[in-house]
Amino acid sequence: MSNQVIVWSMLILPWLTLFFMPREDIKRWMPAALFVMVTNTIIVDVGVTWKIWETRENIYPLNEIISFVYGALPIGSMWILKYTYGRFWLYAVAQIIGSLVLILFVQPLLHRRGIFVWIDENALAGIGAFTTTLVQLILVYIYQMWQESVFAAAKPLDPNEPDNDP
Template sequence: MSNSFIMWSLALLPWLSLFFMRKEEIKRWMPVALFAVVLTTIIGDIGIGLGVWATRESTYPFNEMLPYFYGTMPVLTIWVFKFTYGHFWPYMITNTILDIVFNFFILDYFLPSRGIVDFNMSPFLSLPVTLLHAVVIYGYQMWQDDALLATNRLTEHNIQPATAKPSVQQPKDDE
């Protein structure tokens, strides 16, 4: 199996699992997944700048970033939030297990053994970074929920612009 196939699989195949999720659930969790992608991209860029890792084999258009950041990671975020959001400790336990697999198996063993990436950091040091990432995106989703609740309060009271209000009906003349 070629490295290019592995990287494209990491980017595209996870998105197919969303066919097994309701559209409303995908809409509910997509903002936190996109935030996780942005945050992961920033962390990845900092790691490249500091020499923590280097991509030895890339796939267009993923020059320096791993396709995992745009495929597997946001989809896993959606699934984890679907099943654990609202229960912080099950969320953290699930993320800890996934982060251990990512740091110790994927980043430290699998990708370097295939010649895709050089990982110059101990998985014991990268694990706290990924766990902090999980806490930050959980906080972001809590903030999103508060913002959505404020929006729902406005719609409960039927607050609308004047142009959206129904016009006063004219009484009909009896003929």
């Protein structure tokens, strides 16, 4: 399998799974997915700037940001939130398992293929990678709680209510 098939698959295939998620669930979890994209873009960009890793093969127009930041990570987070939201410890365990799969299996595969290469393999090893994962999963959960409170506070417009604007 070519590297281009791998990087395109990491972007496109996760989005195709949304055909199996109800539209209301997509609307509910999409803000958290966007938050995951933004935070992972920052994490990857910091790693590139600090010369911890580099992206050597990617898809156009992405240069430094590996395609799973816009595919597998946000969509995976949506699915995890769908099945674990409201049970933080279950959510945390699922996210940690997902992160370990990424760190222990996916990233080494990408490294061997020359797609996403670690320059300084000790920079985020052990406690650093685990701490980054913990902070991000907590932030995503807090962000989703905040989103839920914003949506709960928003009163839907009643089409039968008269317009009182002058």
